[in-house]
Amino acid sequence: MSERSAPDPAGTARRIAALAERSGLRPAEVLRIEGEGGLSFASGLEPAAVDALLRGRPVTALSVVRGGDAELEERPHQVVDRILFLRRTRLKESPDGSRRTYSLAEIAAGAGTSAQWLDKMIKTGKAPNLNHADGIAAFFGESIEFLVAEPTEALDRVLQRIYKDLLERTVARQDEDLQRLRDREAAAPGAEHGVVNYAARALADVPDDTAQPIIALIESIARRSREDRAREQGAGGS
Numbered sequence: 003m004s005e006r007s008a009p010d011p012a013g014t015a016r017r018i019a020a021l022a023e024r025s026g027l028r029p030a031e032v033l034r035i036e037g038e039g040g041l042s043f044a045s046g047l048e049p050a051a052v053d054a055l056l057r058g059r060p061v062t063a064l065s066v067v068r069g070g071d072a073e074l075e076e077r078p079h080q081v082v083d084r085i086l087f088l089r090r091t092r093l094k095e096s097p098d099g100s101r102r103t104y105s106l107a108e109i110a111a112g113a114g115t116s117a118q119w120l121d122k123m124i125k126t127g128k129a130p131n132l133n134h135a136d137g138i139a140a141f142f143g144e145s146i147e148f149l150v151a152e153p154t155e156a157l158d159r160v161l162q163r164i165y166k167d168l169l170e171r172t173v174a175r176q177d178e179d180l181q182r183l184r185d186r187e188a189a190a191p192g193a194e195h196g197v198v199n200y201a202a203r204a205l206a207d208v209p210d211d212t213a214q215p216i217i218a219l220i221e222s223i224a225r226r227s228r229e230d231r232a233r234e235q236g237a238g239g240s
Contacts, residue, residue, distance in 0.1 A: 009158035012058040018165050025172050032164065043091055044160040046084045046148055052157060061153050081129040084149045088142040113137035173219055 019029035034040045035052050042049045051061045089109065093101035106117040113120075114137045115130075123130055130138065136146045151159065 112141035
C-alpha cells in the first residue's frame with residue numbers, strides 16, 4: 003500500500019498558480035484568501051494562517067480561528083473554534099435578502115441536539131463528541147473534516163479541490179482545441195502524432211505533475227481516433 007503524501011499547501015498553490023496563468027486566469031483571484039468563497043472561508047482558517055501556509059510557514063491549531071469575544075480568543079479548542087467560525091460565516095438569508103446569524107435553537111434543531119447543550123459547549127470550550135460535531139458540520143453544509151483537520155491539511159484539502167477543478171477545465175479546453183486540430187488535419191498522414199507533439203510543446207513550461215495528465219489524455223484521444231478510423235476502413239473494405 004502506498005503512503006499518502008503529506009499535505010503541502012504551498013506546493014499545491016504553486017501548481018494552481020502555474021495552471022491558472024496557463025489558462026489565462028489571475029492566480030491572485032484563484033487563490034483569493036478573504037471574502038466569501040475565499041481560502042479562509044473554505045478552510046476555516048484565519049486569513050493570517052492561510053497566508054503563512056501559502057508561504058510555506060508552519061502554523062499551529064491555536065491560530066486557526068478566533069471568535070469575536072475576548073474570552074473565546076484564548077480558547078485552544080479547534081473544533082469549537084471552527085464551529086464558531088461556521089456560525090459567523092455561514093449566515094441565514096431572509097426572504098427580504100438580509101442575512102443573519104443562525105440562532106442556537108436553529109442549529110440545535112438541525113444538528114439533533116439542544117440549544118442549552120450548544121450554549122454550554124461554547125461557554126466551556128469543551129469539544130462535542132464526533133456524532134454531535136458531525137451533525138453541526140452537516141447543518142452548515144460541511145463535513146466533519148472541516149472541524150477536525152489540522153491547519154495544513156484543512157487548507158490543502160481546499161487547494162486540492164481548486165486544483166482538480168482547474169485541471170478539469172484546462173483538459174476540457176485542451177480537448178476542444180484538439181478536436182479543432184483533428185477536424186482540420188483529419189486527412190493529413192500522422193495527424194494525431196502531430197497533435198500530441200503540439201500539446202507537448204505547448205505544455206513545455208508547465209510542471210510535470212500538471213502537464214502529464216493532460217498529455218496522457220491527448221494521447222488517449224489520438225489513440226481512439228486511430229482505432230475509430232481503422233474500424234471504419236475495415237468496415238468499408240468488408
